[in-house]
Amino acid sequence: MTNDPRFQALDGLPTEELRQRAFSTARHHGDIRFFVDLLRHLPAASDTERLDNSTGDIGLAVDDAVALWREFTGHGLGDAEPVLRASFIDYLLKHEAVEH
Template sequence: MTSASFAELDALSTEELRERAFARAREHRDIGFFWSVFKHLPDSDDAASLDGAPNSVGPTVDEAVALWRELTGHGYGEQEPLLRAAFIDYLQKA
């Protein structure tokens, strides 16, 4: 499988990038990626109380992101450029 170019990925919305990166990380059981994203979310301490089994880290991070967005009514805030870069970088790795 050929990875997408930077321009192709950069044209996607942040949410689409997140969905693709999370799907890949779940497939590869890449807990390190989820943790790096989670700790960069605004107010991640509020979402840290989510409880999940170690084998369900993908859904737990998805739920943390959704919870934060629901509670604040915001996108990714000032962290969006950093998160977009992380998602694009992750998706470009073969």
């Protein structure tokens, strides 16, 4: 895949531009699964796995999701950046025609 010119074009972009393009594409397709999968890659996501989906945990789950979203869109991706970057590129290769 590394010889694919589309991959090379995407890989040359900054992570923030990849994020913006992937988010735009996912919004266009109404692909909520993309966003859920990304949230699972964030460090704090492991904390939400302990929730048992009871109604008492809904408020906590919403708070955790908002915190994760703020962390994710705050562009401080830290150690998760390589995995998220790969997710953005993979998603764009599958769903967007690269125009460069």
